[in-house]
Amino acid sequence: MPNANDLNARLGDGDVIRRTRTSGQAVDGHLPLTEDMLLNEPSGNLFAMTQNVAMGWHPETVNRDQYVIVSTQ
Template sequence: MSHELLDAGDDSIFDIHTNATGPQGKLPLTDEMLRTWSSGDLFGLTQSAGMGWKPEDLLGPQYL
């Protein structure tokens, strides 16, 4: 069986970056948020920050 279909012929495709510098700042967490918010909402904050949102914008209006 030939694997030519799967061979890109260019080994540079395997030079991938698996990490990068994260955003500056810190999450705007409060004691009240940690006690009362659902874990999903808290995870959403960390996910948004990880995607590059500025921490000061995380608690603003949410749009889909």
């Protein structure tokens, strides 16, 4: 079984994890949900909107047209 010094050398001492920010300032506003969205949109779309706002997007921007950017580089 490897000793603790070997594990620390390979995995690190956990300092990066301790410095990781795990919470932040909440964004004001509310999701722009409509009755039609709740009845007809796939649940994944509504979940994604919730996740995006939780990650700091402004609620009024989560329902904009979406684009995929593809690069061949």
